[in-house]
Amino acid sequence: MSEKAQSTRPLDASMTLLREVMERPLDPSYAAAAAHPHPRTRRGTALTLALAIAAGAAFSVSVSSIRQPQRESSQANNHLRDEIQKRTEQVEKQAAANAALSAAIEVTQQKALGAGGAELAAQAKRLGLAAGEVPASGPGLRVTLDDAPTAEDAVGGDPRADADFDIGVLFDSDLQIVVNGLWAAGAESIAVNGQRLTAVSAIRSAGRAILVDFRALRRPYVISAIGDPDRMQAGFASGAAGAYVQSMRDNAHIRADIATSDKLVLPGAGQLVLRAAQPLETTGTG
Amino acid sequence: MIAAIGLLVGVIAGLLLQPTVPLWLQPYLPIAVVAALDAVFGGLRALLDGIFDDRVFIVSFLSNVVVAALIVFLGDHLGVGAQLSTGVVVVLGIRIFSNAAAIRRHIFKA
Secondary structure (H helix, E strand, O other), X not given: XXXXXXXXXXXXXXXXXXXXXHHOOOOHHHHHHHHOOOOOOHHHHXXXXXXXXXXXXXXXXXXXXXXXXXXXXXXXXXXXXXXXXXXHHHHHHHHHHHHHHHHHHHHHHHHHXXXXXXXXXXXXXXXXXXXXXXXXXXXXXXXXXXXXXXXXXXXXXXXXXXXXXXXXXXXXXXXXXXXXXXXHOOOOEEEEOOEEOOOOOOEEEEOOEEEXXXXXXXXXXXXXXXXXXXXXXXXXHHOHHHHHHHXXXXXXXXXXXXXXXXXXXXXXXXXXXXXXXXXXXXXXXX | OHHHXXXXXXXXXXXXXXXXXXXXXXXXXXXXXXXXXXXXXXXXXXHHHOOOOHHHHHHHHHHHHHHHHHHHHHHHHHOOHHHHHHHHHHHHHHXXXXXXXXXXXXXXXX
């Protein structure tokens, strides 16, 4: 590169693009139009007006629709929430109808059996109690489990935000261990948050929610078990489940509370329908 | 002047009618709005400089919007939509700020 070329070229010649942007922000065509004014025609004016109206409308529509997505997503959220509430109400209504129908069935059964069938009715009631079909009451234990205090914020947030294992959050397996411990300690009937456990019950999880018989539970988890309170408490504490709860409390700060109660009332699970299972004929009982 | 009046009428009409924008146009709107703002500030500065021209204003407004949308479209198809959008926003932002500074000098003499 020669000396002459270096002197005539500005130092920042390679940055003309940035200089253009910084130093000449105004569209140069304004200056050009001012230097050579166009004669105004009626058609030109009308076209300008029409284009200006169109541009203005496009501008305001764009601005308002840029703000739309948030509204739409919250709209969808509200819609889903409404749907959940409506469906939950429906389920509750049908459960209530189910309970009323079960009571009616019982009454009708007793009427049909007549005076001679009192023993049969009592037997049906006993069997229903054992199966968990009818409500039960009696003394027992109430175990209350809740997530660690620090885990609350995380649970309230986006369920997909952190997929990693949360130490202070209860899982279905924790509930299963506690329930199994109570059965082992001599519990006769168990309900979790008002969901009676039967021979066909399952404690599962879906996402972060714990399900009992496909019904999602809400914290805190209250496990009510009918049985001899003292014997159950001793059996539970000395068993594997008691040690497990103790370690959850110590290590993960899970809140656990075990209290005896003189009178627990457990709801019935309603009529159990077995479609495939048949009683074995050779046993002779039916 | 006719362009400014027309723009105002259009803005009000758009706000009142609230038509829905087709989904395929949605990604281009933010950049188009910034480009339109650039044209508006440029027009305002030209007005204060005394060289405002309806035709230039409208043409610059529309071409700004179309070019901005085109850049985003191209970027989306090349897989660098976000980066190109950022570049456009930076350039237009600088222009808007310089024009706003010129307008400020005109109005406040400072």
